[in-house]
Amino acid sequence: MQTTICALATGAGGAVALVRTSGPDVLRILNAVTRRQNWEPRKQIFCTIYDGETVLDKALVTYFQNPHSFTGEDVAEFAVHASPYIKGRLLELLCAAGAVPAKRGEFSQRAFLNGKMDLIEAQGLCDLIASGNKAAHRLAMSSLDGKLSARLSDMRLKITELLAQIEVRLDDVDEEMTPLSDEFVRGEITSVLTHIKALADTFSVGRLIKDGLRVAIVGAPNGGKSSLLNALVGFDRAIVADACGTTRDTVEETLEINGQKIILTDTAGIRDHSLDPAEREGMRRSVRAMESADLILLVLDTSRPLTDEERALWADIEKLGKRTLIVENKTDLPRAGYTLENAQNYQTLAVSCKTGEGLEALKKAVTQDADEAHTADGLMISNLRHYESLLRAQTELESALLRLTAQAGGEIYAEHLRGALLHLKDLIGEVTPDDVLGVIFSKFCMGK
Numbered sequence: 001m002q003t004t005i006c007a008l009a010t011g012a013g014g015a016v017a018l019v020r021t022s023g024p025d026v027l028r029i030l031n032a033v034t035r036r037q038n039w040e041p042r043k044q045i046f047c048t049i050y051d052g053e054t055v056l057d058k059a060l061v062t063y064f065q066n067p068h069s070f071t072g073e074d075v076a077e078f079a080v081h082a083s084p085y086i087k088g089r090l091l092e093l094l095c096a097a098g099a100v101p102a103k104r105g106e107f108s109q110r111a112f113l114n115g116k117m118d119l120i121e122a123q124g125l126c127d128l129i130a131s132g133n134k135a136a137h138r139l140a141m142s143s144l145d146g147k148l149s150a151r152l153s154d155m156r157l158k159i160t161e162l163l164a165q166i167e168v169r170l171d172d173v174d175e176e177m178t179p180l181s182d183e184f185v186r187g188e189i190t191s192v193l194t195h196i197k198a199l200a201d202t203f204s205v206g207r208l209i210k211d212g213l214r215v216a217i218v219g220a221p222n223g224g225k226s227s228l229l230n231a232l233v234g235f236d237r238a239i240v241a242d243a244c245g246t247t248r249d250t251v252e253e254t255l256e257i258n259g260q261k262i263i264l265t266d267t268a269g270i271r272d273h274s275l276d277p278a279e280r281e282g283m284r285r286s287v288r289a290m291e292s293a294d295l296i297l298l299v300l301d302t303s304r305p306l307t308d309e310e311r312a313l314w315a316d317i318e319k320l321g322k323r324t325l326i327v328e329n330k331t332d333l334p335r336a337g338y339t340l341e342n343a344q345n346y347q348t349l350a351v352s353c354k355t356g357e358g359l360e361a362l363k364k365a366v367t368q369d370a371d372e373a374h375t376a377d378g379l380m381i382s383n384l385r386h387y388e389s390l391l392r393a394q395t396e397l398e399s400a401l402l403r404l405t406a407q408a409g410g411e412i413y414a415e416h417l418r419g420a421l422l423h424l425k426d427l428i429g430e431v432t433p434d435d436v437l438g439v440i441f442s443k444f445c446m447g448k
Helices: 026-034 084-096 106-113 119-130 134-144 147-170 182-200 203-211 225-233 277-292 308-320 359-366 368-372 384-405 410-428 434-441
Strands: 005-008 016-022 044-051 054-064 075-081 213-219 251-257 260-266 295-301 323-329 347-350
Touching: 005 084, 005 106, 016 026, 016 084, 016 106, 026 044, 026 054, 026 075, 026 084, 044 075, 044 084, 054 084, 075 084, 106 119, 106 434, 119 134, 119 147, 119 410, 119 434, 134 147, 134 203, 134 260, 147 182, 147 410, 182 384, 182 410, 203 260, 203 384, 213 225, 213 277, 213 308, 225 251, 225 260, 225 295, 225 323, 225 359, 277 308, 295 308, 295 359, 323 359, 347 359, 359 368, 384 410
Parallel strands: 213 260, 213 295, 295 323, 323 347
Antiparallel strands: 005 016, 016 075, 044 054, 054 075, 251 260
């Protein structure tokens, strides 16, 4: 962090671009490109940027004095006109004056290293920038605003205090202190373990909120799969026709339902006797889509009896063990009686793609898990590294309880408490190795 870095902080498009520089030489570089000497921190100044003896642009420039900046260093931000030439030339001038191009995420990494944010907050910032829907935004904000960090800090503090009480008694050779009861130790460990388990259990849904819920629409030909896709996305995305086998390939569309990212895949109808190689390949892709989906919508035409192909498909779905909704389509037509084995174990929804009946209830059911999955204080995790660290801390605490039950002695279960504490510190970023930090921040966008 002895160098001064610079980068474009805004994306393509728009009328104004932001160029940011951070480091020990910011003031000298700022003076060089603006020929201005006096800067009041955190006050935006309208000034000229010079390229030799010519004027490059008229810009709004803000100087932030350390430590009162995003990175904790001296920072200058140039709001310039978004001409590709102006942006590129300004970066060249900054580098000519002594700055170097920033790496991906280097501004955020410096903020972390300077104690302006912990690692969870930094990763929350990255997720916030990438968030494309309301649920992902809310999830990222819970990390960025420090709520998740505060919860983990409470866990860490509780383990630290318990460990201190155990260790001071291990050093009490004269046995002057009152021994800790096993019930007290077990209660303290169990309390932290409960919170860790609850938080770790939110990962499966948190990941889906962050990356999107993959939903496969499957069924027999002419069951109304493409009609359902079109009804959910709100326009004619897939071709609908009376002839069987209209959909030969998977058709994918991303949309937002109840503030959550949903990736819908309409699949080719599955039947025993396909007409040609193209339809058979479409059916193979349907099976792959079903196997990789997070949620399956089995679409059944209620105006006709179940076919053998539908019963076979249902058997295959049950074997997959994935979350499945049974969608009884064409409720606007007279209903034919049928029985689907074990259907009572699955949620069934009646819809009509023609009239729109039941579509809102279906949308609510699709997002139900994500709506309900969070801890009592509304927290959720979506980062694999966070999940793995929590699992390791959970394993250590469970081992501590086993040692405590086995009367193995304070030295033994205290070691497991230290292990759990280490994993929680790694989660927040207190003991994370530099090479791991490099991998984490390399996933950030340029200029952040």
